[in-house]
Amino acid sequence: MADSYVLGWILCSVMALVALCGVVLRRQKWKGISMRTEPMKTVLTRNGECGSADASHADIIIVGAGVAGSALAHTLGKDGRRVQVIERDLSEPDRIVGELLQPGGYLKLIELGLEDCVEEIDAQQVFGYALFKDGKHTQLSYPLEKFHSDVSGRSFHNGRFIQRMREKSASLPNVHLEQGTVTSLLEEKGIIRGVQYKTKDGPELTAFASLTIVCDGCFSNLRRSLCNPKVDIPSSFVGLVLENCHLPYSNHGHVILADPSPILFYPISSTETRCLVDVPGQKVPSIANGEMANYLKTIVAPQVPPEIYDSFVAAVDKGNIRTMPNRSMPAAPHPTPGALLMGDAFNMRHPLTGGGMTVALSDIVVLRDLLRPLQDLNDAPMLCKYLESFYTLRKPVASTINTLAGALYKQDLSPCCLV
Ligand SMILES: Cc1cc2nc3c(=O)[nH]c(=O)nc-3n(C[C@H](O)[C@H](O)[C@H](O)COP(=O)(O)OP(=O)(O)OC[C@H]3O[C@@H](n4cnc5c(N)ncnc54)[C@H](O)[C@@H]3O)c2cc1C
Numbered sequence: 001m002a003d004s005y006v007l008g009w010i011l012c013s014v015m016a017l018v019a020l021c022g023v024v025l026r027r028q029k030w031k032g033i034s035m036r037t038e039p040m041k042t043v044l045t046r047n048g049e050c051g052s053a054d055a056s057h058a059d060i061i062i063v064g065a066g067v068a069g070s071a072l073a074h075t076l077g078k079d080g081r082r083v084q085v086i087e088r089d090l091s092e093p094d095r096i097v098g099e100l101l102q103p104g105g106y107l108k109l110i111e112l113g114l115e116d117c118v119e120e121i122d123a124q125q126v127f128g129y130a131l132f133k134d135g136k137h138t139q140l141s142y143p144l145e146k147f148h149s150d151v152s153g154r155s156f157h158n159g160r161f162i163q164r165m166r167e168k169s170a171s172l173p174n175v176h177l178e179q180g181t182v183t184s185l186l187e188e189k190g191i192i193r194g195v196q197y198k199t200k201d202g203p204e205l206t207a208f209a210s211l212t213i214v215c216d217g218c219f220s221n222l223r224r225s226l227c228n229p230k231v232d233i234p235s236s237f238v239g240l241v242l243e244n245c246h247l248p249y250s251n252h253g254h255v256i257l258a259d260p261s262p263i264l265f266y267p268i269s270s271t272e273t274r275c276l277v278d279v280p281g282q283k284v285p286s287i288a289n290g291e292m293a294n295y296l297k298t299i300v301a302p303q304v305p306p307e308i309y310d311s312f313v314a315a316v317d318k319g320n321i322r323t324m325p326n327r328s329m330p331a332a333p334h335p336t337p338g339a340l341l342m343g344d345a346f347n348m349r350h351p352l353t354g355g356g357m358t359v360a361l362s363d364i365v366v367l368r369d370l371l372r373p374l375q376d377l378n379d380a381p382m383l384c385k386y387l388e389s390f391y392t393l394r395k396p397v398a399s400t401i402n403t404l405a406g407a408l409y410k411q412d413l414s415p416c417c418l419v
Contacts, residue, residue, distance in 0.1 A: 068343025096239030126153030
């Protein structure tokens with residue numbers, strides 16, 4: 001059990017650090033770029049009409065309206081930027097990722113004025129973790145005593161959360177959200193000037209902006225134009241939804257330190273519990289030929305707590321088993337004039353600790369504070385130089401979460417190393 005306590009201690013430290021670190025980041029000033037003295041008027045005109053964003057003359061293009069893109073669109077739109085967001089699929093995502101927002105991430109949502117996006121989606125409050133190993137268990141609470149009672153983790157259906165943020169950003173008159181797939185970045189003499197994108201049945205379109213922010217997620221096709229990605233896939237998560245299952249510790253994430261790899265459970269609504277089973281390596285048992293169901297029933301089920309066993313087996317029998325590769329990729333800044341990478345397109349870590357959304361939201365706060373004083377984003381080389389400090393300013397939060405996610409995942413695979 002000693003290793004469980006050490007793991008628990010580290011987990012709680014992560015949450016505490018994320019909660020407390022970098023809540024306030026100072027604004028940067030730089031002489032080379034003109035500073036904004038007054039907030040820009042948020043109303044744009046198109047054909048003389050108020051209230052519609054002129055998509056062809058945006059200040060900023062955002063590629064992808066997932067967690068990072070939709071939060072960023074609202075943030076920059078609220079600051080008066082004309083934002084064009086191009087998202088491949090505007091229907092509600094149905095995924096097994098990004099379902100538990102840590103308390104530090106919730107604090108970032110508050111800083112961004114987006115905390116209402118976890119309301120009305122049957123989100124559940126999360127107050128800490130329960131750890132299980134070899135039939136023993138213990139409970140660890142987030143150190144949130146000093147915060148308002150509303151501050152806690154939140155777990156939910158990822159798609160519901162994203163739709164709330166998309167709706168909120170699209171409600172701003174200067175944010176133009178449209179469905180389309182970005183196929184390439186437009187480059188002119190080493191400067192990114194915008195994007196080319198395709199709509200469902202229409203022709204290929206072109207959009208220009210002073211700054212293009214690529215938030216196209218973990219499978220990013222565009223990041224290769226902006227960095228030299230080194231993606232590692234140490235394992236995959238196998239996802240199931242357990243119905244009407246009563247977790248031993250309500251409103252807590254459950255981590256089972258199983259063999260060969262951890263199993264997670266947490267509520268994603270008032271009636272559903274997400275189960276993620278880590279399967280090491282790059283191959284997972286086949287779902288189609290029944291190997292996966294067999295693996296889950298014979299190797300995994302005997303290790304889940306008895307209170308969860310029946311719901312777990314019922315979920316396997318129901319058959320809605322999904323998998324997702326767990327990627328990690330260090331942030332490798334390659335500053336490119338006119339463009340920036342954010343979210344999973346820029347930096348990924350093992351999702352065992354559920355830190356990805358917190359990093360993305362924290363980065364958005366850093367970027368917002370950097371961009372806020374700038375009136376004019378047109379001088380791409382100067383802006384690029386100015387934004388180099390983004391990579392330094394994001395480190396206290398991002399590196400902490402990334403390092404601990406990697407360390408915890410590796411440690412857990414050889415629990416004897418933990419003590
Ligand atoms: C199995 C798993 C579980 C996870 N669980 C958690 C968790 O519990 N908590 C947590 O904080 N993090 C978790 N994460 C990480 C988290 O999901 C990500 O960090 C987060 O979703 C990153 O947001 P994003 O906006 O960068 O990417 P996404 O949210 O994936 O958004 C990318 C968007 O870009 C769009 N897009 C892609 N290509 C294009 C294109 N060419 N043109 C236009 N649009 C495009 C996509 O449709 C999508 O909407 C998990 C990750 C995995 C793999």
